[in-house]
Amino acid sequence: MKSMQEWLTQPGGLATRLRQMRRAAALTGDRLAVDAGWTQSKVSKLENGHQLPTDDDLAVWARACGQLSATAELRAQLAEALGVHREFRMRMRLGQVAVQRDHDELARAARVIRNAETVLVPGLLQVPGYARARIEENARFYKTDAGEIDAAVASRLHRQQVLYDTAKSFTFVVTEAALRILLCPLSDMLAQLDRLAVIAAGGMSHVQFGVIPFGVQLRTTPQHGFLLLDDLAVVETISGETVYEGEEAATYAAAMDDLLAEALTGDQAAEIVTRAATDLRLKSRHSANPTKKSRP
Incomplete structure (x- = not known):
């Protein structure tokens, strides 16, 4: 089973989508961080799937990229990623190592x-x-x-x-x-x-x-x-x-x-x-x- 980071950064994944939105808005990571009131490292972590965004993070990102209307869609994508990634019995059938790896990702983020x-x-x-x-x-x-x-x-x-x-x-x-x-x-x-x-x-x-x-x-x-x-x-x-x-x-x-x-x-x-x-x-x-x- 894919790790959380792999889910987020796969083609069409949430982290990939965030990076595409930033680039479409012609914003550097540093510029978006300033506009959002974040550190540049947070922008990097979100884009690379090292940190799970919150609902508020997604709203701030969408606003900074001039696509506030995309907030609901981004939140739905986050919920879908979490739902797919955390089907407990399915993950158990795939093995406990995968389950522990999943929890590792969440704890680090x-x-x-x-x-x-x-x-x-x-x-x-x-x-x-x-x-x-x-x-x-x-x-x-x-x-x-x-x-x-x-x-x-x-x-x-x-x-x-x-x-x-x-x-x-x-x-x-x-x-x-x-x-x-x-x-x-x-x-x-x-x-x-x-x-x-x-x-x-x-x-x-x-x-x-x-x-x-x-x-x-x-x-x-x-x-x-x-x-x-x-x-x-x-x-x-x-x-x-x-x-x-x-x-x-x-x-x-x-x-x-x-x-x-x-x-x-x-x-x-x-x-x-x-x-x-x-x-x-x-x-x-x-x-x-x-x-x-x-x-x-």
């Missing part, structure tokens, strides 16, 4: 990434063992090629390099349940919690990690996890994956704000993570050495 999860650790924060358990589950559930598991895990872990891009900002919110539900071997879960404790304590200034503790009354019910990439919302369910924009994406952004408002961050979040790890270790020891009941 976004500047603001926010992720809320109810029972899972966010993909960008997963340690190798936890990530492998998730990929193996997908292989079993969607009947994908088991031979791709190693490559898919490597791709997911490679995507985490975006966390070190200080030009981006990241916000993660999980419920306390995500810290306690065992979805991988015990040793891997303990390693996962150790990593989350470090992140929660503020290891990276551009990364915020929050935990919604048990016992908190919420204004918004976290019915499922979702991912916000700039102005897009990506919602994954068991049966598929949907991309929302505009008002629908704004609804998810508002939900994220509500959830973050109820979450504990910093040292308080780290304490919850550490407590979950302590409880897990104690439970493991108890299971390994159950107390023998004395005979009456």
